[in-house]
Amino acid sequence: MPMSSLPSSRGATLLRAASLGLVAGLLLGGLALLALGVRGVFLPRDCAGLSLPECQFEQETARDLGRVQTLSGGALIALGSALFALTRPRAPPEP
Template sequence: MTSLPTPRGASVLRAAALGGVAGLMLGGLGLLGLGVKAVFVPADCTGLSAQECQLNRETDRDLGRLQTLSGGALVALGAALFALTRPRPPSEPPSEPHDPSA
């Protein structure tokens, strides 16, 4: 038989989940920022030949796309974990029907 966690155990689990959510969100936002920068801001080609510059810019653009996608996935995962672990108000017991004739 499984038993419910104690209130202290539940709060520790919730705190650990909150730390995980914060890590996923911060990491995802960081990757999103780096990816957007790599996609929209061209690399500096000072001292490079035309072919080297083209290769550098194409590589930055492709890696930026991957970072943007991965960052978005991490943010979505963090949001889903937050939605699953947020505190819920206690459910109220169903009220008994009122009999007016009594």
């Protein structure tokens, strides 16, 4: 009967490794989106060679897109953190 416990142990290890990869991807993607969003919100755009209406349009677009990216990045970080909390190894209960 030791052979029957091998696939479930291997499956659990594979599932844990896959979830760790998913958590890492969510966290890294969330951090990248968060950084891009903060840059878009707080750093002004370069308006060299643009007229005043074009420059205002570029700045408003960058600010609005930065807000969406910041919110999306934060949501991905929260989702990755929650997934990590759900799949982390737990200590066996004490008898």
